[in-house]
Amino acid sequence: MNSADKNMHPWAFGISFLILTVVIGFLIFKTYQLEDKNYQIGQLNLIQNAYGTAIMDDKIFPGGDSVFQTALVPYLPAWFKKVMNKSPEAKLYGEQRMHLFLERLREQQSLDRIFQQIVRQQQLDPALLYLFHFDKLELYNPADSTWKVFYDSAGDNKMANISGSLKNRSPNNRVFQLAVSDKLPIPYRFTYSLYVDYENRNWRIIQQMVPVFLLSLTCIAVIVLLSYRTYRDWINQRRLIDLKTSFLNHMRHEFNTPLTTILVSAHSLIDRDDDPDNKEVIQLGRIVERQAKRLKDYFEQVMGSVALQEQQPAIVEVPVDLFTEEILEALRMRYQGEIEICYSPLGRDVTLRLDEAYYLSILDNLVSNAIKFNGHTAKTVRLTWEQTVDRHCLKIEDNGYGIAPSERDALFTAFYRGQSSEGKPGLGLGLYYVKLCLDRLDWKVRLENGASGGTIFYIYIDNGSFNSKEQN
Structure with a gap:
């Protein structure tokens, strides 16, 4: 095993582990998003149905229509005229009228009582919090047959909160967003939203995902352990192979050298056949040669069977x-x-x-x-x-x-x-x-x-x- 192989495998393991961690992290994040989107969806459906029954044909809450008729509707024609005429007072006039209107809604709202009643009737978790938010007011422009936005509580506009103590609102905890319209004295349309959630929503979702986190961490730990053990065993195996190869080469050299010397010496004894007095020496030389060849054949057979397991065929x-x-x-x-x-x-x-x-x-x-x-x-x-x-x-x-x-x-x-x-x-x-x-x-x-x-x-x-x- 050369140094390039030794350096390559740790890098390959590190990159593979990094990719695996990123993939698992991405899957966990997607799982969290799915859990966040579908969290307590059953409870929200119950709240939506019960709220619709409670208000019936009224606006936002029982008695809300009277607030509209006294605090907003009478001022819509004047506001509309100022805006269409591009009066400098239009913006300030609109802000003042909406501020007074929203203040009247907050003063006369009965949403706290309605929400608590829904929680009790539907046997929901008392820890749930809610928020009613006034989103937008639009007036109809007959000149071009379009709806023109006169008020929009975009962003984190707390002045548009009607009631409720929920601090964080998002598309995932919005029960509904309703648009209500009327024609008199001029066509107008307003939109409001109801948000229901736990104050510690993210922590609750994370708690639900604890098994997923633990399973993911366990999988990563197991993979790291198995990869480490595999890599360590591979390193040890390569070391054993290198050691075996070195041992075989050393053994071949150490055995072949004396065997060759013995065979050469045996040939020297056999070559004395011209001297009749050396018959016993010649016979001994032939015995030594035969046994040396036999020992060499055995040795090559053993070395060959061992070395063959590490060789690749040269086809x-x-x-x-x-x-x-x-x-x-x-x-x-x-x-x-x-x-x-x-x-x-x-x-x-x-x-x-x-x-x-x-x-x-x-x-x-x-x-x-x-x-x-x-x-x-x-x-x-x-x-x-x-x-x-x-x-x-x-x-x-x-x-x-x-x-x-x-x-x-x-x-x-x-x-x-x-x-x-x-x-x-x-x-x-x-x-x-x-x-x-x-x-x-x-x-x-x-x-x-x-x-x-x-x-x-x-x-x-x-x-x-x-x-x-x-x-x-």
């Missing part, structure tokens, strides 16, 4: 028949007539995508087993190809002992040695190594005993790994 495209023949010819030379190796090629110009070292190891180990676990004088192994609609099959058949059905499941396990292995050299890694190579190539294997004895290995390869030049 190349090779002519399958030519490459297979080259491998088998090298095996014939190595085993010098110990076994007859027969190969039936595909018989056409076909290439196969594979890892050359893996393919060599597969054939080498299977041929070696065909020699080792074989009691016949004339040992044979045959390699033939079979093809189906979706895959090719390399069939490898020997005339050895065969494999007992009870041993087949454990045959590809590391260090497993069956009944036929008694008294024979080996570590039980050959077929385990074969299976590792097959898995890395994504090939499948099946085995069975032949009709006349021996073992048959079927290696299945998807047709996608093959390429025929005749088809190009």
Whole structure:
């Protein structure tokens, strides 16, 4: 693992955690907005219906119409004329009339009594507060057939509050906004609103959302913990891999150096065959050479099976028949007539995508087993190809002992040695190594005993790994 990887992963974790936190925060905020919008909507509907029944055809509250008729309506024609004539007194006149009108509304309002009565009748929470607010007054202009605004309590205009002690008003706690119109003495229309809420509305909503907050924080904590543990385990795993790689390289060097020295020394002893007095030395040299080669083969097999787990296959495209023949010819030379190796090629110009070292190891180990676990004088192994609609099959058949059905499941396990292995050299890694190579190539294997004895290995390869030049 290089330094760039080490620096990249903390940054990736930090950015991912930041994005996750922002997303969760956004979702919580949207949830709060939804809760704020729908908070106590049932209570507001009850209040709206009960209020409509209480006032019936009156204005704002019972007796409110008389206030309009005495404190506002008689002055509307004069106000309208001043505004239409653009009189300098129009603004001051309007402000004075509205101030007196709103004062009369506040003095004679019965809204406190009506609201408390609604709370009791509908069995609502006594902690609810309300606010009646005069929003706007409009007069009709027949000249252009439009409604002209004469008074607008935009913003936080407390002078337009009619009654109630609720301080904060918003679209979310507004029960209704009503527009009432009349035609006499001139057409006019006014709008007012009723707001009902708790004084500590936001805190109540937050309290309701406590489970959401706790669940979100728990999820974030769990994700952070799992991410940290995953990252820590990944770092430890990379360290172990680096340590394993360094150990394997060191072991190869430390073992190969003395083994090579032993083999060179053994060759030096064997080369003394021109001296008849050194027969015992020559014999000893051959024994040392044979055992050193055996030890080297075991060591390479163990190192190969361990290192293979960390390697990635180097896939190349090779002519399958030519490459297979080259491998088998090298095996014939190595085993010098110990076994007859027969190969039936595909018989056409076909290439196969594979890892050359893996393919060599597969054939080498299977041929070696065909020699080792074989009691016949004339040992044979045959390699033939079979093809189906979706895959090719390399069939490898020997005339050895065969494999007992009870041993087949454990045959590809590391260090497993069956009944036929008694008294024979080996570590039980050959077929385990074969299976590792097959898995890395994504090939499948099946085995069975032949009709006349021996073992048959079927290696299945998807047709996608093959390429025929005749088809190009």
